[in-house]
Amino acid sequence: MNTAAGLTTKQTTQLLCIAVTGLLCAGRVDAKTVCTGDVSAHQIALDLGLSVGKACVTDEKQILEMSVTVAGNSMVLNGVTKKRIVGDEVIYTNIREADDKTKRTTVRMKSKDSIRSEGAMADHFVGSLEIAELSAELSAELSAESSKFQVTRRLEGLHFYTGSPNHEIHWGYHANVGPENWGKLKPEWEACLTGIKQSPVRLSLDEATKVPSETLQFDYQNVSASLVNNGHALQVNVAEGSSFSIGGKRYKLLQFHAHTPSEHIVDGKQFPMEIHLVHQADDKSFAVVGVLVETPAGAPADVGLAAALKEFPTQINDPREFSRKVNPERWMPAADKRGYFNYPGSLTTPPCTEGVTWYVMREPIKVSQEQVDHVKQLIGGENARALPGGVLLPIEGRVIRYSPK
Numbered sequence: 146m147n148t149a150a151g152l153t154t155k156q157t158t159q160l161l162c163i164a165v166t167g168l169l170c171a172g173r174v175d176a177k178t179v180c181t182g183d184v185s186a187h188q189i190a191l192d193l194g195l196s197v198g199k200a201c202v203t204d205e206k207q208i209l210e211m212s213v214t215v216a217g218n219s220m221v222l223n224g225v226t227k228k229r230i231v232g233d234e235v236i237y238t239n240i241r242e243a244d245d246k247t248k249r250t251t252v253r254m255k256s257k258d259s260i261r262s263e264g265a266m267a268d269h270f271v272g273s274l275e276i277a278e279l280s281a282e283l284s285a286e287l288s289a290e291s292s293k294f295q296v297t298r299r300l301e302g303l304h305f306y307t308g309s310p311n312h313e314i315h316w317g318y319h320a321n322v323g324p325e326n327w328g329k330l331k332p333e334w335e336a337c338l339t340g341i342k343q344s345p346v347r348l349s350l351d352e353a354t355k356v357p358s359e360t361l362q363f364d365y366q367n368v369s370a371s372l373v374n375n376g377h378a379l380q381v382n383v384a385e386g387s388s389f390s391i392g393g394k395r396y397k398l399l400q401f402h403a404h405t406p407s408e409h410i411v412d413g414k415q416f417p418m419e420i421h422l423v424h425q426a427d428d429k430s431f432a433v434v435g436v437l438v439e440t441p442a443g444a445p446a447d448v449g450l451a452a453a454l455k456e457f458p459t460q461i462n463d464p465r466e467f468s469r470k471v472n473p474e475r476w477m478p479a480a481d482k483r484g485y486f487n488y489p490g491s492l493t494t495p496p497c498t499e500g501v502t503w504y505v506m507r508e509p510i511k512v513s514q515e516q517v518d519h520v521k522q523l524i525g526g527e528n529a530r531a532l533p534g535g536v537l538l539p540i541e542g543r544v545i546r547y548s549p550k
Contacts (some may be wrong), residue, residue: 337497344490353547396424
C-alpha cells in the first residue's frame with residue numbers, strides 16, 4: 146500500500162477491516178465493523194469517537210456507505226463520496242439528504258506510520274471527521290465545498306487503521322491499541338483489563354517461596370517445524386513429539402515464540418529477549434516455559450537461531466516449512482542450571498486467558514545482540530506486554546514459588 150496516498154487501486158481486491166478502539170466523552174463506544182458492499186471494496190473505519198457499522202468504498206464507484214454513531218447519535222452515510230488527495234492528505238467528502246437537509250461529512254486522513262495488526266501490517270492514519278449541514282432550499286445551488294455549509298460537529302485526533310478481513314480487531318503494543326487498552330477492544334478480551342491472575346509479573350528469588358526441588362522433566366525431540374511471522378511475534382510451530390512433565394502430568398509442546406525485550410523481570414532485571422515455549426496437557430490446560438535471553442559483549446551468534454532468521458518469512462501469516470529439524474532443547478539452560486519460578490498466570494496477549502501455569506527459568510541463555518535486533522526488525526518493534534512506563538502487572542496475592550532445579 147502507498148501509505149502517503151492511502152487506499153490504492155492495486156488493493157481493491159483486499160478487504161481492509163478496521164479496529165474501533167476509542168473512547169468518547171460520553172463513554173465507551175462499542176463497535177462492529179461489517180462490510181456488506183462489494184468484497185473488493187476498501188473498508189474505512191475510525192478508532193476514536195465513532196462506531197462503524199459498515200464502511201465500503203470502491204475506487205471505481207467512489208461510493209461510501211458508512212453507519213456511524215457519534216456520541217450515541219446514529220447516522221448513515223450514503224450517496225456519492227468524492228475522494229481527493231491534497232498534499233499528504235486523503236479526503237473523502239460525502240453529500241446526502243437527511244432530515245430535510247443536505248448534509249456533508251468530510252473525513253480527512255493523513256498517513257502516520259505502519260504497525261502490526263493481527264496477521265497483517267496495518268497502515269495507521271490520523272485525521273478528523275467533520276459534519277456540516279445546509280437547509281434543503283439552498284442545496285441545489287451549492288457545491289460540496291460551499292462555505293454555506295454550517296459545521297455542526299468536528300472530531301479531531303481520530304486514528305484510522307487498515308488491516309485484513311480475518312482480523313477485524315486491531316491490537317498492538319503502543320498507543321491506543323497497546324496493552325493498557327486491550328481489555329477495551331473486544332468483550333472477549335476483558336480479562337486483559339479485569340483479570341486478577343495476569344502475566345507477566347516481577348519475579349524475585351528473595352521474595353519467592355522456596356519449595357523442595359521438583360524437577361521439570363523435558364523430553365524434547367528433533368521434530369519438523371514451520372516458521373510463521375504472525376505480526377506480533379516470530380513463532381515456530383512444531384510437530385508432535387516434544388513435551389515436558391512435572392508431578393506426573395505431561396504437557397505437549399505446541400509452539401514457541403520470542404518477545405523483545407523480556408516480558409518477565411527477574412531479580413530486578415529485564416533481559417533483551419524472552420522465549421515462550423507453549424505446552425498443553427490432555428485436559429486442555431496450558432503451561433508455558435519462559436526462557437530469558439541475554440546478549441553479553443562478544444556472545445557468538447547462535448547457529449540454530451541464525452538458520453531460522455534466515456528462513457523466517459516476512460509475509461504475515463504465511464507459514465514456511467523449516468529446512469531442518471528443530472530440537473527445543475537448544476533453547477533451554479544447561480541441565481544443571483534449571484532453577485525455575487512457578488506461578489499461576491495468563492496468556493500475555495489477547496484474550497489474556499487465565500489458568501496458565503508458568504515456569505520461568507532463572508538462568509538465561511546467550512545469543513548475540515545482532516540476532517535480537519534482527520528479531521525485533523522482523524516484528525517491526527518491541528512486543529513485550531507492560532503497562533505505561535514499563536510497569537508490570539500486579540501479583541495480586543499469588544504465591545510465587547522457586548525450585549532450584
